[in-house]
Amino acid sequence: RSMLVKKTRVIPFECxxxxxxxxxxxxxxxxxxxVGGMMIAEEMQESQKFANxxxxxxxxxxNGHDENISYxxxxxxxxEWIARSLKDKSLSLYSYAHDLLKSRGILLADTKFEFGSIGSEIILIDECLTPDSSRFWEIDSYExxxxPKSYDKQFIRDYLNTTGWDKQPPAPKLPQDVIDKTRDKYLNIYKIITGNELS
Structure with a gap:
């Protein structure tokens, strides 16, 4: 097995x-x-869909934690052309993935993309639309x-929030049952998205 790769200049922002x-x-x-430094005019509830x-x-x-910034x-x-390109590409990718996943019973609540450049061309790099980079919700439990019931790393976040961890390294060791349940969630969303199973 082999994979053809290209070396890019990483654009140091998460989209x-x-x-x-x-x-x-x-x-x-x-x-x-x-949200992201933008005023939200309407009164919202947790998990509510944005108008756009x-x-x-x-x-x-x-090193350390990423910093949320405004556009x-x-x-x-x-x-400016790079920033606009990153924004447009990210919104387009999200909309495509959201519609595809919705047809399979999953809501793509949020996700992140990373980009790099080769000359003047901006391309998608790194992982995308995985349980590590996205929040996947089950439509049937959405309210x-x-x-909502999720298939992503939120399960681990929720567990860590019960431990009193100060979010500084080292992280607490995960119990085996948390590891097993996380693995099951990842395998389930893989099957839902691809129609295939990982052994």
Whole structure:
């Protein structure tokens, strides 16, 4: 087996698209009525769908935690055409994936993309639309104001929040049952998306 790869110049931003308000976006909204630094006019509940998906970038930190920034801040850190290209590509990819997954009983609540450049061409790099980079919800359990059943790493986040961990390394060791349940969630979403099974 082999894979053909190309070396790119990584653009050091994570391009996050949010179709529904959840996770860190929900926490920010409760504090400031903003998401990604943008004022949200309507009153929202947890897991509610935005009228239009939001582009909420963050810096890509080599060490420590990524920093959420506004699109306006992103524009100030790079050429405008690059920032607009990242935003447009991210929103287009999200919309395509959301519609595809919805037909399979899954809501793509939010996800992140990363991009690199080869000359003047901007291309998608790294993982995308995986349980590590996305929030996948089961449509049948979706209800505004609740936290829907998910097939992603939120299960691990929820467990870690019960441990009192201060989010500084090293992370607590995960119990075997948490590992097993996470594995099952990842295998299930793989089967739902691809129609195939991983052994």
């Amino acid at each position: 996050i698209v949010r179709g529904y308000i959840s996770g860190s976006a929900w926490n920010e909204y409760k504090r400031t009525a903003t 998906p939001l582009f909420t970038p963050s810096t890509k930190a080599d 306006r801040e992103m524009l100030s850190r790079m050429d 505004i104001g609740t936290s």
